[in-house]
Amino acid sequence: MSGAFSKLMAAVSAFRKVWSANDLDLISAGVAFYGLFSIFPAIAASIAVFGLIADPVVIYDQLNLLREFIPADVFNLLRAQVNRLLSAESTTLGWASIVSLGIALWSARAGVGALIRGLNAITGVQSRSGVRHLMTAVGLTAALIGVGIVALIMVVIAPVVIAFVPLASKIEGLLLALRWVVALLVLLIALGLLYRYGPNGDGVSRGRIFTVGSVVAVVLWYGASWLFSYYLANFGNYNEVYGSIGAVAAMLMWLYISSYLVLLGCVLNVALLRIRA
Numbered sequence: 001m002s003g004a005f006s007k008l009m010a011a012v013s014a015f016r017k018v019w020s021a022n023d024l025d026l027i028s029a030g031v032a033f034y035g036l037f038s039i040f041p042a043i044a045a046s047i048a049v050f051g052l053i054a055d056p057v058v059i060y061d062q063l064n065l066l067r068e069f070i071p072a073d074v075f076n077l078l079r080a081q082v083n084r085l086l087s088a089e090s091t092t093l094g095w096a097s098i099v100s101l102g103i104a105l106w107s108a109r110a111g112v113g114a115l116i117r118g119l120n121a122i123t124g125v126q127s128r129s130g131v132r133h134l135m136t137a138v139g140l141t142a143a144l145i146g147v148g149i150v151a152l153i154m155v156v157i158a159p160v161v162i163a164f165v166p167l168a169s170k171i172e173g174l175l176l177a178l179r180w181v182v183a184l185l186v187l188l189i190a191l192g193l194l195y196r197y198g199p200n201g202d203g204v205s206r207g208r209i210f211t212v213g214s215v216v217a218v219v220l221w222y223g224a225s226w227l228f229s230y231y232l233a234n235f236g237n238y239n240e241v242y243g244s245i246g247a248v249a250a251m252l253m254w255l256y257i258s259s260y261l262v263l264l265g266c267v268l269n270v271a272l273l274r275i276r277a
Contacts, residue, residue, distance in 0.1 A: 014271035018122065024263050027118040031111065031259035036252050038111030040081055045105050046145050047085050060086055065183065069222065071229040073250040105141055112144070113137035115262065116198045122266045123199040140197060144190050187218045195266055212272060217265030224257050 047059060063079050070078075116137055120127045127133055192209030232250060242249045 010275055014274050015268060018267045018271045018274075019264075022122050022263075022267070024260055024267070027121060028256050028260040028263060031114045031118055031263075032252055032256035034114040035111035035255045035259065036248070038108045039078075039251075039255075041103075041105075041107035042111075042141070042145060043078070043082060044085055045108060046148055047082070049145065050149050057086055065179065069183070069225055071225065071232050071250055071254055073232060073247045074254050077247040077251055105138060105145075108145075109134070109137040109141040112141045112194075112198075115194065115259065116140070118259075118263050119194065119198040119266050120200055122263060123201070123270055125200045128200050136197070140193060143193055143197075147186055147189055147193070184218065187221075188214050191217055191262065191265060194262070195269060199266075211265075211269050213265035213267075213269035216268055217261050220264070221258060221261045224261060225254070228254060228257060 050059060060079070060082055063075075063082060066075055066078070113133065116133065117127055128136060188210055191214035192211065195211060195214060196209065237246075240246070
């Protein structure tokens with residue numbers, strides 16, 4: 001018992017040292033700022049790529065899955081933007097598949113690039129050179145978009161199977177429940193990719209995709225998103241304070257919270273790595 005307690009206290013002490021040595025507030029604010037301008041190009045890129053293999057309207061139909069994870073104001077803003085993109089003429093979407101996809105990736109990489117710099121600061125390594133940093137940010141952005149598209153395909157498969165294949169009600173319920181498992185795995189894989197390939201060097205995951213930090217970050221992120229949604233619904237009205245940009249302010253705050261927790265997961269991984277070393 002004393003040995004386990006000593007290890008726990010050592011982990012807490014290492015975590016506090018890494019956490020206090022890095023200004024997560026400032027780093028998270030920078031990531032949230034760049035993320036605000038990156039999220040919509042990332043959505044445009046996802047729609048362009050998904051449109052090459054299936055009807056992109058499916059994305060709008062599956063947006064309701066996000067209701068359980070993000071605040072209502074943020075969800076409504078994302079849904080409106082997706083609707084605008086899907087309302088574009090088919091020729092425009094086709095052109096986006098060829099040309100605007102690259103522009104969207106270039107714009108979306110700014111948020112990932114800011115996050116990479118934050119991960120480098122936490123792990124105590126220097127950032128890559130300009131070209132290497134840029135290529136890493138673009139590559140990770142493309143990888144994360146790819147993971148999201150694969151998850152979307154997996155989510156879409158379940159209702160299609162239920163619609164065309166006669167199954168028992170229990171199996172149907174199991175297939176629908178698996179969609180939430182897929183959503184959880186997507187978050188874990190996305191964080192795993194960031195923690196593994198984001199920092200310069202070997203990262204903080206020792207080659208593993210699933211880490212303690214990623215699991216803790218996902219759990220805290222879900223809880224924080226729910227609490228923020230509850231706060232907005234019952235206490236805080238951003239529209240009254242910020243007027244027409246209330247939804248944007250709410251999204252910026254949510255991105256800040258999300259960025260902070262992602263970086264906090266990296267702090268935990270670094271602390272555990274130092275204890276083992």
